Amino acid sequence: xxxxxxxxxxxxxxxxxxxxxxxxxxxxxxxxxxxxxxxxxxxxxxxxxxxxxxxxxxxxxxxxxxxxxxxxxxxxxxxxxxxxxxxxxxxxxxxxxxxxxxxxxxxxxxxxxxxxxxxxxxxxxxxxxxxxxxxxxxxxxxxxxxxxxxxxxxxxxxxxxxxxxxxxxxxxxxxxxxxxxxxxxxxxxxxxxxxxxxxxxxxxxxxxxxxxxxxxxxxxxxxxxxxxxxxxxxxxxxxxxxxxxxxxxxxxxxxxxxxxxxxxxxxxxxx
Numbered sequence: 001x002x003x004x005x006x007x008x009x010x011x012x013x014x015x016x017x018x019x020x021x022x023x024x025x026x027x028x029x030x031x032x033x034x035x036x037x038x039x040x041x042x043x044x045x046x047x048x049x050x051x052x053x054x055x056x057x058x059x060x061x062x063x064x065x066x067x068x069x070x071x072x073x074x075x076x077x078x079x080x081x082x083x084x085x086x087x088x089x090x091x092x093x094x095x096x097x098x099x100x101x102x103x104x105x106x107x108x109x110x111x112x113x114x115x116x117x118x119x120x121x122x123x124x125x126x127x128x129x130x131x132x133x134x135x136x137x138x139x140x141x142x143x144x145x146x147x148x149x150x151x152x153x154x155x156x157x158x159x160x161x162x163x164x165x166x167x168x169x170x171x172x173x174x175x176x177x178x179x180x181x182x183x184x185x186x187x188x189x190x191x192x193x194x195x196x197x198x199x200x201x202x203x204x205x206x207x208x209x210x211x212x213x214x215x216x217x218x219x220x221x222x223x224x225x226x227x228x229x230x231x232x233x234x235x236x237x238x239x240x241x242x243x244x245x246x247x248x249x250x251x252x253x254x255x256x257x258x259x260x261x262x263x264x265x266x267x268x269x270x271x
Contacts, residue, residue, distance in 0.1 A: 028065075028101050028109040030056035030087065041109040045089065047078070048118045050167035053090035058082075061103035070098040070110065078113050091115040117172070119163040122232065122258040124154050130255060135248035144242050144252060152254050153219065153236075155179045160234065160258070162189060162206070174208055185210055194222060206234075221256075232258040 030039035033055050039045060047053055058065055067082055069075045077097040081088045089099070094115055102108035129145040136144075154160065157180035164172040170191045175184040187210035194205040203222040210217045221234045234256040243249050 025062055025103070025105060025107055026060040028058065028060040028103065028107055030101075030109075030111065031059050032056055033086075039111055042112065044112040044114060046114050046116065047089065047091040049091050049094060049115055050118070050164075050169070051091060053078075053088060056087045056089070057085070058087055058101060060109075061101075061107045062105050064104040066102045066104075068100050068102075070100050074098070077115050089113060117163050117165060118169060119161055121261050121263075122160045122234070123261050124156055124158045124160070124256050125231075125259055126156050126257045127152050127154070128255045128257065130251075130253040131249070132251040133246065133249045136246065140246055140248075144246060144249065147242065148238060148252060148254050151238075151241075152256075153178065154256060158182070159184075159261075160256075162191075174206075174210075176210070187211065187216075196222065196224065199224070226257070232260075234258060 027041065030045075031037070039056065045054065065082065067080060067087070069078070069080075074095055074097040076092055077095040078099070079090045079092055080099065081090075087101075092115070094117060096115075097113045099111045099113055100108055101111065127149060129148045131141050131144055131148075133141070154176060155178060159175075159177040159180075161175040161184075162172060163175070164170075166172070172189060174187050174189045176187070177184045187208055189206050189208045191207075192205050194203045195201070196203050201224055203224045206221045206223065208219040208221065210219065219236065221236050223232060223234050225232050236254040236256070237251070238254055239249065239252045242252050
């Protein structure tokens, strides 16, 4: 009887030992330094080109980590550095790469890393006009306003998207959708900091070049934030367009009221 109990105890102990050795490690994850973001197996990290990337602590596994880029043809999309405490992932060029983190017990996690150019996306919710001219009649103001709205480059529901292609974030490609259902018009832009003397606020100036027949159409827009959260205004000065016909016109401005779409990040748009 004692021999049977001893055999049963040894068998049970062996099973518990084997089970604890196989299941003692938690899955390997990446945790942001502020601990607000946890990246698990097959999750995606999105990085913006020309930035310093992101830093993570590695959790789980047995702590003896081996890090490698799985697909060698995409190895130049990112670079990484692990100093034993912190993993830094830095974007190098546009594309996707796969980072595998494993340990000496064959626990592993595969992380997808996507590198994209920085962009700003805006949806136009309404288009307004601002007309200044003390000697203008109400009929003239209405005529100018109607013409401005009819000739605005974007109507309500249209979109602007600015994609940066330089590390200075001051030029790139622009895509404009005149309406929600229209195909986009593609062009290029240069960006600079400016100041609105009337509003007494800093603005961001975009000089846009769009193809027009066999030449280019140049458009200047100024971006500034509206008092309401997540709303912006792109203003377009069109005074010269209508001054010849209306001599009493002092200033005519088209204002595109914008919101940031839900699939875009406000902090990324603002940077």
